[in-house]
Amino acid sequence: MTKKIKWGVIGSGGIARRRTIPEGIMQSKNAELISVYDINSDVNKAVAKEFNATAAESIDALLNSDIDAVYIASPANMHIEHVKMCAAAKKHILCEKPLGLTVEEAEVIVKVCKEAEVFLGIGLMMRFIEQHQAALKLIQDGKLGKPVFGRAQLSAWYPPIEGAWRQDPSAGGGGSLMDMGSHCIDLLEMYFGKIKSVSCFINNIVHSYKSEDSAVVSLFFENGALATVDSYFCIPDNSSKNVLELYGSKGSIIAKGTIGQGESGEMIAYLEDDVAGYDAQQARTETDGLVINPTPVNAYLAEIDDFSKAILENREPKNNHEVGLISQKIIEACYESAKTGRVIDIKY
C-alpha cells in the first residue's frame, strides 16, 4: 500500500469541518485524518467523532501524535502562533489564507518554516478549480492574445455577528477584501502574472463593524494588463454572481459562479483566430462562444492531494509559501492605498 500523509487539524470547527476535512482529507487517497484540535472542545469532540479521528486536548497533544502535516484553519490572528508551534515540531503546514495579519507576520511564518525545513502551503484553493485551470491553459497557449483586462468578484451577505473575527481587523486583518478579495487577486495574478501597482477604495456602506464591508481594487500588471476586483460583505448572496472576466487582444473568457467554494459555474470563451480590421460599425457577431466545462474537480480535494503528494515526492506544493507571501503583500498594499489615497507599487 502506498504511504498516506497523516494529517492533524488546528481549528477543526469551521471551514475544516464544512469542506476541507470531508471533501479533502477524507477523500484523498494520499491523506488520512489522525487528530483534530479546536479551542472549543465540544465542537472538537463532535468533529473527531464525525470523522473517526482523535480529539486532541491541546496543540501540544496534537503535535505529539503520529502526524506528518497540519492543516491550520484557525482565525487569521492565530496563524503565526500555530505555524510556529507546528514548525517547531517539524510538521509540514498547510495554512489557510491569509498567512498572517501583515506582511511582517507572513515573512516570519515563511522564515520559521524554511528554518525548520518543512513545506508551507497556502489555502488559496480556487486556483485548483478545473475551469480556472482551463482558462489558464487558454491564456498560456496564447488563445486570448495579449492580456488586456480582468475582473474578478466575490461577495456575500455578512451581517454583524457578535464576536465574529472577520468583523474586527485585529483578528481578521481586514474585511471583505482580506477575506474574499484575496481569492480574486490571487486568481488574476495566476492569469496575468506579476502586479506592478495597486490602488484601492474600501468603505462601510451597510454594516457598522470595524472591518470594511466594501472594497474595489485596481491592479496594474507588469505585462501592461489592467484588472479590477470587487468584494462586498453587504450584497445579498443571490445578487452576487461572482463573475470572472478575462479580456485579451484575441477575445475573452467570461465566467459566472466559478469563483467560490463549489465545483463549477459557467464559463464561455469568445475567441477569434484573426483579429479583424477596424470596423466603424462596431458590429458584433452572434457567436455562441466555446463552453469551458471540463470534468469538475473538488478544489479542497485537489488542494489536499497536491500538498500530500508534495510531501511524498519531496517537492514544493503548487500553492506554496511564495503564493501566500505575494498575496499578503498585494493585500497590504491595497489597504495602504485605501488609507493614503495613493497608488502603491508592489515590491516582490
Ligand SMILES: NC(=O)c1ccc[n+]([C@@H]2O[C@H](COP(=O)([O-])OP(=O)(O)OC[C@H]3O[C@@H](n4cnc5c(N)ncnc54)[C@H](O)[C@@H]3O)[C@@H](O)[C@H]2O)c1
Ligand atoms: N479557502 C477557503 O475556502 C476558506 C473558506 C473559509 C475560511 N477560510 C480561512 O480559514 C480560516 C478559518 O476560517 P473559518 O471560516 O473556518 O472560521 P470559523 O470561525 O468558522 O472557524 C474557526 C475555528 O477555529 C476555532 N478557533 C478559534 N481560535 C482558536 C485557537 N486559538 N485555537 C484553535 N482553534 C481556534 C474556532 O473555535 C472555530 O471552530 C481563516 O483563515 C479563513 O480565512 C478559507
